[in-house]
Amino acid sequence: MSFFESLKAVAAQAVELVQNNPQVVSGIQKIIEENGGVSGIVQKFKEKGFADAASSWVGTGENVSIGADDVLKVLGNDSVKELAKKVGLDTDATAGLVGNLLPIVIDKLSPDGNEPSGDIISQLSSLASLFTK
Secondary structure, eight states: OOHHHHHHHHHHHHHHHHHHOTHHHHHHHHHHHHTTHHHHHHHHHHHTTOHHHHHHHHSSSOOOOOOHHHHHHHHOHHHHHHHHHHHTOOHHHHHHHHHHHHHHHHHHHOTTSSOOOSOHHHHHHHHHHHHHO
16 A cells, blocks of 8 residues: 555545544644634644644645644643543544644645634634534
């Protein structure tokens, strides 16, 4: 299996998981809100040494991925554990899921390469509908 096929399989699993567990999207929404919105969470990743990755999510180019350990390092174990309980996964698997989905969510909330302004809650709700159809 090629790298692209592997990535495609992981993405398909993530979408299936989100469709079966809508709490994943609301959990990511909560994580973004608790960290000061898109600009706050991007800043937090930058401060923890992930400036290239965080900037890529807002930028117009390819998104740099982030691993489960990195998610735990930046967001902390407690917020990821809380989401893990809601979705029925262990903390590491949930951190991996957040690492896969957070760049996509932030990218979609900043399509023109700028951090979003306005009502982020309704933007996140609209984005959630993409995953749950």
